[in-house]
Amino acid sequence: MEAFTTHTGRAVPLRRSDVDTDQIIPSDWLKRIERTGFGAGLFSQWRTDPSFVLNNPAHAGATILLAGPNFGSGSSREHAVWALQDYGFRAVIAPKFADIFRGNSLGNGLLTVVLPAETVDALLAAVEADPATEITVDLAAREVRGAGIVAPFELDDFTRWRLMEGLDDVGLTLRHADAVAAFEQTRPSWLPSTTPA
């Protein structure tokens, strides 16, 4: 996965709450067996509306998404993260993210930043007023800067380190293969196996 240290770009103001992953990438797109090419499906139903914010040419090339609370709710589809990344987004800023989406995003190097609702509102207002507004998401400093706002955000040290190094979890866990094998020796004998009974 691509490492994330700091990123500066323009933003798309998506002033909606409860943006579920069915909207981010509709289920028709989930039939594909590849991991790439999902950008064309990003918000594809909403994009049929010419007034949808992603269709505003002033936001073309933006790399940060600003959204309302509970972003990424619903289905566990990681395709939602792949679609956002494939479209060009590097970070999403919202007051609250759904748990599974958050895990998927941080596992793929899409930085999801939680900021207080008032701060997200101020950033939304700034970007709506001037789409050229640049925002910096600084993972090293755990800080979002832009439109005269400097907002610290929380992210645990381990996840921050993993993102800044661009490390994926499988490789990290395999370093502990001995611990996994030792644990397996302690599992009770009655636990089921999927081998046909």
Added chain:
Amino acid sequence: MGRTLAEKVWDAHVVRRADGEPDLLYIDLHLVHEVTSPQAFEALRLAGRPVRRPDLTIATEDHNVPTTDTLLPIADPVSRAQVEALRKNAADFGVRLHPMNDPGQGIVHVVGPQLGLTQPGMTVVCGDSHTATHGAFGALAFGIGTSQVEHVLATQTLPQSRPKTMAITVEGALPEGVTAKDLILAIIAEIGTGGGQGYVLEYRGEAVRSLSMEGRMTVCNMSIEAGARAGMIAPDETTFEFLKGRPHAPKGADWDAAVAYWKTLATDEDAAFDREVVIDASTLTPFVTWGTNPGQGVPLGASVPDPASFADPGVRAAAERALVYMGLTAGTPLREIAVDTVFIGSCTNGRLSDLRAAADILRGRKVADGLRVLIVPGSMQVKADAEAEGLDEVFRASGAEWRSAGCSMCLGMNPDTLKPGERSASTSNRNFEGRQGQGGRTHLVSPQVAAATAVLGRFAAPADL
């Protein structure tokens, strides 16, 4: 201090704990389906890694499969390719698969419990957010993304940060005609679509204890719709009775040892939850959603709410948007809203007791003129059991369509979809925009309300017939 059910199951699965890092949890059962696994298997292939524990992994075809003409090749070439990819991956990596037309095939969350693979105290994951279903057994079960599917396939573990715990205590008894589905819809409306975020929910109290295992699965299934990581119910005699004799349940001395352990899992008297919510069961009635998220629901006897009645500007804006999408006017009584389609099925309400409840209402009655009614069993086993009781005859005689097993119209990845503007009464779990087909309008209900609605053509409870 005592521990909660969730904490006990969590603690029993920690492979590695280190300061400042997520716990590494061992996974007892990994359920796989065709939609969220192909990229995970491909990543294993590229890295030259095997599936660590194929004997703790099981796959089924559910999301894409057609529910008619199942002996023909899947017509949609993209769906067909995805199903074929799962078959190749299962064969290449040695994973047990229940393909279309196999008597063991069905929705992944129906198959696990029916085989007795889901047991109390286990950790269960699946690349599907409705994995919380298995929490009905006192298992810690949660949905994961495809990268995590890859992680579990490769290591049989998952790094996870410890969740908070929330008790949802439902006191008293559910009134006559009020079901597990109405209960969970009311809970979601109470705590909100993001209210469970960061929590594992534990459903407790008299009304929960009185539910059958199938009812408990319906409740736990929709925990994700409140944003929760998982939902759980402590195992008890109802749980043990359900499990005993199932193909993968422990037998003989193993059974006794397992039950003795399972009985230790209930939350200790002196355990503390991070948050507690109390619901009075006696106040509940059949519930119907009116909007585009599962928290936007009201009792069947109510009217479509006025967005202006919501104080929070974000909630108000979402309600206004939802009414436009749903083509509804504030103040319209739910009972006056007509539907085009009724869907009875899904991992929420596609089990035998759900079909029995619907058949009891449709027996000797006809579905309303022009209405399409799909009855889709959750698994081929449920289908066979229902047919052995003659339920298929009841449905056909009423004018409903009796289908083969799969996710079907819950998410419309197969040909079972709503057309733009069509309205459904659906026993599924999500009423998101376009969930059942682009432009489709979904109202979530119980099987009983769905069946009564099928008869009258507008939202109704069995008591209205």
